[in-house]
Amino acid sequence: MTTGAAVVPASEDDGDRRARSTERGSENAVTSGVALLSHAADRALTFQSYLIRRAWGVYYAIWAAALVTFFVFPALVAEAYPSLSFLGEITYYALILAVLGLATWATSWSFGQTFRALNFRRAVHREGPHHWHFYLFLTIGLATFVAILAVAYLSSFAGLLALDAALAVINIWILVAVRDTFARVPPEGSIAVGTYAVSVVGSATALVLTHSQSWFGAFWVVAIIGWSFSAVYALYHAPEEMTLESDF
């Protein structure tokens, strides 16, 4: 069988070689461009780790404030004003809804940022797909939280138990999210998940044993303290993620 190379005249072969050499030259330029791009991408991702840890800090802070509004504030209001007027009730529920709205917005903002960073990292480093169920958990978790919160105010015992169950689901989701976001779970992540778990289990147990809403709310103080500490810790230690070389 005659090969293609054997029938090509010498002059054509030279031209082809020259063209290939030029092509190789431009390929080398592009390859060095790709190396530069990869370097830029790595730096952008290192900086992103800092921004994401900071965003988690803001997330812990906002939810710590939200937990105060959901669990401590109602007890204080009930203590100070045993019977609220119609206007008082409207103001009370408007405040709770406003805090819930703010917390939901903070959640979607910080996880939108995380989601895009994960996608970019996956594209640049050819990593496997991230856990899609993590985002499914987010949607289902938040929807359940809102629904159950409404029920909790209508029927005290069953509603609060259901609320605890929904909050337990959210805690699993937070754990998955923290593990997905960071290569190594940071201390504030473990503290947040741990104190939240103590609050969920403690409040449910207290509710079953005492049928008292006060004890239910009291256990959430553990999560509030834990998340407040996590917020401060994350915001304080976030710059440690930024191990950028000075020259770029």
Next chain:
Amino acid sequence: MSPTSEGESSIRGDLKVLGDFLRQEPLKNSVRVLILMSLGMNRHLGFTDLLELTSVSKGSLSHHLDQLAAAGYVRSRMVFTLAGPRLRVEITAQGLEVFERLTQSLSQVASHDGGERESAGSATEPSSR
């Protein structure tokens, strides 16, 4: 066409697309590419954050941002925060499009790199010439 030459022409094609892409004036500088990548992930960043990201001087960063703004990739505006007024740099729809294409190209090149590494590891066929 053999699978190897098909793969080579595919890599060449992807590299060419990326090369053409990088020849655009605003993307010729690595600092501007870095800014675009970070804004693509965050949608908007403060001027101080961008200074930390790029480690360049304020004047140099302003120059790069002007270049990106002139190409229609970013826009800057003053916003009021708890810490006072701050300059916020946002990525535009056009900038996002460029970011998406950049990510796609990098992903394709990275997948070829990975494929080459895998095939280099498993290649056992000796050359006949």
